[in-house]
Amino acid sequence: MITAERKPLEEIIAYVRPFDRILLVGCNECVTVCAAGGRKEVGILSSALQMAFLKQGKNLQVKEHTLERQCDPEYVEELSSMIDGADAVLSMACGCGVQEVARRYRDKPVFPAVNTTFMGASERQGVWAERCQGCGDCLLGITGGICPIARCSKQLLNGPCGGSTHGKCEISPDVDCAWQLIWDRLKALGLENRYEEIIPAKDWRTGRGGGPRKIIREDLAE
Amino acid sequence: MKTDSVLEKVLSSGKLAVTSECGPPRGAAVDKVKKKAEMLKGVVDAVNVTDNQTAMVRMSSFAAGVFLRQMDLHPILQMVTRDRNRLAMQADIIGAYAHGINTMLCLSGDHPHFGDHPTAANVHDIDSIQFIQMVRQMRDEGTFQGGAEIDQPPKMFIGAAANPFADPFELRVARLAKKVAAGVDFIQTQCIYNLDKFEQWMEGVCARGLHEKCPILAGITPMKSAGMARYMKNKVPGMDVPQELVDRMAGVPKEKQAEEGIKICVESMQRLKEVKGVAGFHIMAIEWEQKVSEIVEKAGLLPRPTV
Numbered sequence: 001m002i003t004a005e006r007k008p009l010e011e012i013i014a015y016v017r018p019f020d021r022i023l024l025v026g027c028n029e030c031v032t033v034c035a036a037g038g039r040k041e042v043g044i045l046s047s048a049l050q051m052a053f054l055k056q057g058k059n060l061q062v063k064e065h066t067l068e069r070q071c072d073p074e075y076v077e078e079l080s081s082m083i084d085g086a087d088a089v090l091s092m093a094c095g096c097g098v099q100e101v102a103r104r105y106r107d108k109p110v111f112p113a114v115n116t117t118f119m120g121a122s123e124r125q126g127v128w129a130e131r132c133q134g135c136g137d138c139l140l141g142i143t144g145g146i147c148p149i150a151r152c153s154k155q156l157l158n159g160p161c162g163g164s165t166h167g168k169c170e171i172s173p174d175v176d177c178a179w180q181l182i183w184d185r186l187k188a189l190g191l192e193n194r195y196e197e198i199i200p201a202k203d204w205r206t207g208r209g210g211g212p213r214k215i216i217r218e219d220l221a222e
Numbered sequence: 223m224k225t226d227s228v229l230e231k232v233l234s235s236g237k238l239a240v241t242s243e244c245g246p247p248r249g250a251a252v253d254k255v256k257k258k259a260e261m262l263k264g265v266v267d268a269v270n271v272t273d274n275q276t277a278m279v280r281m282s283s284f285a286a287g288v289f290l291r292q293m294d295l296h297p298i299l300q301m302v303t304r305d306r307n308r309l310a311m312q313a314d315i316i317g318a319y320a321h322g323i324n325t326m327l328c329l330s331g332d333h334p335h336f337g338d339h340p341t342a343a344n345v346h347d348i349d350s351i352q353f354i355q356m357v358r359q360m361r362d363e364g365t366f367q368g369g370a371e372i373d374q375p376p377k378m379f380i381g382a383a384a385n386p387f388a389d390p391f392e393l394r395v396a397r398l399a400k401k402v403a404a405g406v407d408f409i410q411t412q413c414i415y416n417l418d419k420f421e422q423w424m425e426g427v428c429a430r431g432l433h434e435k436c437p438i439l440a441g442i443t444p445m446k447s448a449g450m451a452r453y454m455k456n457k458v459p460g461m462d463v464p465q466e467l468v469d470r471m472a473g474v475p476k477e478k479q480a481e482e483g484i485k486i487c488v489e490s491m492q493r494l495k496e497v498k499g500v501a502g503f504h505i506m507a508i509e510w511e512q513k514v515s516e517i518v519e520k521a522g523l524l525p526r527p528t529v
Contacts, residue, residue, distance in 0.1 A: 154304070154330050154344065158351040159397045161330050162385030162412055163459040170459035171335045183390050196396055198404060201308065201352040201367065 001030035001121075002094045003128045004037060004114040006045070013052055015111040016060070016090060022049070023086035024113075025079065025101065026066035027093035034128055036114050037092030039066040045092065045113060070097025076104050083108055119150075136206030136213065142194065144185035149202075151178035157199040224361065224407065227325040227379035228296045229268040231529035232502075233408060233437045238495065239502030240523050241298065241410065241439060242514050243270035244290065246281035255281070255289045258511045265515040266505070267526055268296040268325055270410070274305060277337025284318045291322045298381060299323050302331025307347040308356065308367050315357060319376030327381040327410065328353040351404045354382055358405030380405065384438070385412035386423035387462035395426035402436045409436055410504040413443040415454075416462040417490060421497055428499045437501030440494045444507055444517060445483035448472035484517060491521040 016022050024046050032038025046062045053060040063082055067075045070093035079101065083089070088109040091098040094116040102110040118130040133150045139157070140147060149155045153171050160179035163170025167180045186194055204210070223230060232239045242262050247254040262269050269290055273283040280286075287297035299318050301311060315326070330350045334342045348356065348367075356367045357380050364375040382401045386394050398409065414420045420440070427433055445451045448471040455463035467486065474482045494500050503521070507514050518524050 153333050153335075154349070155346045156330060156349040158349050158400055159393065160388065160390070161350075161460075162383065162388045163333075164389045165459055166389060171333050177389070179393075180390055183393050195393065196400055196403070198351060198355070198400060201348045201356070204347070 001033055001119070002096070002116060003034045003118055003120050004031050004094050004116045006036055006041065006092075006114050007112065009048055009052065012045070012090065012111070012113050013049065016049065016088060019060075019087035019109075020058075021061040021063070021085060021087045023063050023065065023079065023082055023089045024049075025070065025089060025091050025093065025097075026064075027070035027091075027097050028066055028068050029070075029093075031093055031097075031114060032066075034122075035126075037094075042066055042092055045090075067093075067097075070094075071100050073100065073104065076100050079105065134207070135202070135204070136210075137203065139199070142197070142199065144182045144189060144191070144194075146178055146181045146185060148178050148182065151176070151181070157202065159195065225324050225377045225379040227268075228529060229298070229325050229408065230379045232267045232527055235527060235529060237527050238500075238523060239268075239437070239439060240266045240505065240518055240526065241268045241270060241502070242266045242505045242507065242511070243272060244286065244297075244511065245272045245275055245508070246283065246286035248278065248280050250281065252289060255286050256293065259290050259293050259295055261511045262514055263293065263295060264526065265518050265524070267502075268298050270298040270300055270327060270504070270506075273300040273302050273329070273331070274337075275300075275332070277304070277332045277334045277339065277342075279337075279339065284314050284321075284323075287318060287323050288321045296325065297323050299326040300329060301326060301353075302329045303346050303348055303350060303353055304331035304334070304344045307345050311348075311353070312356070312360065312366055315360065315376050315378065316372070319378065324377060325379040325381065326357065327383065328357060328406075329383055350382060351400055354380055354401060354404040354406050362405075380407045382406045382409055383412065384409045385460050386414075386420055387412055387416060388460040391419075391423075394423055395430060395432070398427060398432055398436075399430060402432050406436055408501075409438045411438065411441040412460060413441045413454075413506060414490065414494065415467055416464050417493055419462060420494075424497055424499045433499030433501070438499055439502040439504040440491075440497075440500050442487055442491060442503055442505045442517070444487040444505075444510065444513060445471060445479075446510060447476070447479045447483070450483075484513060484520070487517055488520040491517070491523075495521075 026037050026042035042064050046064050069075045083105050090111050090113050092113045098112045119132040120128045120130045123129050130150050153169050164177040169175035169177050244258045271283045271287045283300050287299050290297040328350050357378050361377050364372050384398050451468045451471045454461050
C-alpha cells in the first residue's frame with residue numbers, strides 16, 4: 001500500500017489560516033490502513049484545527065467527508081455537492097488523491113494534510129516499512145523476493161557493499177541489509193548459485209528516468 | 223598489456239606492487255595536493271586519488287589527479303557511483319584518460335548519511351560491478367555503455383575494492399568472483415587488521431583461482447593512536463580491528479603510540495607478503511602521508527621497480 005504520515009499541525013494551520021470554511025477530505029484506502037488519513041484521522045484533525053483556531057478567536061468551519069477512493073474520479077465527483085460551501089479543501093489522501101481533487105475542482109485551493117512516504121508493508125502493529133519503488137521492471141523473481149532497489153540504501157543490484165555488518169546496513173543498525181536478506185533467502189531456497197549471475201545496468205526508462213509514466217490498457221480504455 | 227598503466231606493468235612483472243592514496247583538499251588548495259604528492263614520489267607505483275571520500279565535498283579526483291600527473295606521478299582515479307549517473311561518469315573517464323590518467327578504481331561510495339551533505343540525493347544509477355563492466359566495455363569494445371562507438375576509447379586499467387571483513391563473510395569470495403567476471407584488473411582491499419580472517423578469505427579466493435585472474439593488493443592503514451584504534455574498531459562500518467591490537471596500542475605510552483602503529487603495520491606487511499595471492503600493498507595513511515616512505519622502506523619494498 002501507499003503509506004503516509006500526517007503533517008505537523010503547525011504546517012496545516014498555516015495552509016488553512018486564510019480561510020473560514022474548510023472541506024476536510026479523507027480516503028478509505030491506503031491512508032486508512034496506515035492510520036494517516038481515514039475517517040478517524042479526519043475527525044481528529046478536524047477537532048484539532050477547530051480547537052487551535054478557537055484559541056485565537058476564530059470559528060473555523062470544517063466539513064468532514066471521507067471518500068471511498070480519492071484517486072478515482074468517480075468517487076471524487078461526490079464532492080461536487082459540498083465544494084461550493086468551502087473556501088478550500090484539505091486532503092488527507094496520498095499525493096494521488098490530492099492531485100485528483102485539484103484536477104476536478106480547478107478553482108478551489110487544495111492542500112495536503114499528509115506527507116506521502118512510500119509503498120510498503122506492515123511489519124507489525126503500527127510499523128510500516130518500504131518495500132517497492134515502482135521501478136516498472138520487477139526484479140523480485142531473481143533476488144529471492146527481496147527488492148534491492150527499495151531496500152538497499154545504495155540500490156546495489158549485485159551484492160552487499162563493504163558496510164554490511166551483522167545483517168544491518170551501514171547507515172543505521174535499525175535498517176536491515178537487503179543483501180543479507182537476499183542471501184539468506186537464496187540459501188533457504190537452495191539457489192546460492194543465483195548470486196553470481198550479474199544483474200546488468202538497469203534500464204531506468206520504466207522508472208522515473210523515462211519521465212512521468214502512464215499505463216494505457218487498450219482493452220479497457222474508452 | 224591491456225593498457226599503459228604503470229601499475230599493470232609492475233603487477234605483470236611479478237614484483238609486489240605498492241600504491242598509496244592522496245585525499246584531495248576541501249577547497250582549491252593546490253599546494254596541499256602537491257605537498258602530499260611530493261611525499262609519495264618514488265615511494266609507491268601509483269597513487270589513489272579519492273572521490274568525495276566519506277561523502278564530503280573535496281576537489282574532484284579528476285582535477286587533483288591531473289596535478290599528480292603533471293608531477294609525473296601515476297594517479298589512480300577513484301570514482302563512486304553515488305554522485306554521478308552513467309553519462310557523467312563516462313564523460314569524466316574520457317576526460318581523465320585524455321589527461322594521461324590510465325588507472326582507476328570503481329566504487330559505490332559511502333552513503334551521504336556519513337558526510338556533510340546528508341540532504342543530497344544519492345544517484346546509484348549503476349552499481350560497482352556494472353561500473354566495472356562499463357569501463358571494460360569502453361576499453362575492450364570501444365563503445366559507450368549505451369552502445370555507440372567511442373572516438374579514441376579510454377584504455378583504463380580497472381580496479382575495484384573488496385572488503386573481506388564485511389558480512390555476510392561466506393559471500394565475500396563470491397562477491398570478488400563477480401567483480402572478476404565483470405572484468406576487474408586489480409583489487410585493493412579494506413584495511414587489514416584481522417590477519418587470520420584475511421588469510422581465511424584469501425584461501426577461499428585462491429581455491430577458486432581468482433588470484434590468478436586478478437592481482438590483490440592488501441590494504442594497510444597505520445594507526446596513529448590507541449584512540450584511533452578504538453574508533454576504527456567501534457565506529458567504522460565494515461572494519462575488523464581485533465581487541466588485542468587495541469590493547470597493544472593502549473599498552474604503550476601516548477608519545478610512543480604512533481611508532482607502535484607503524485611497527486604493527488610493518489609486521490602485518492611482513493606476514494602478508496607470505497600469504498598466497500597477495501600481489502602488493504595499498505597503504506592508506508590517512509592524513510599521514512609523510513609516513514608512507516618509512517613504511518615502504520621498513521617493509522623492504524624500496525626501491526620501487528622501474529618499468
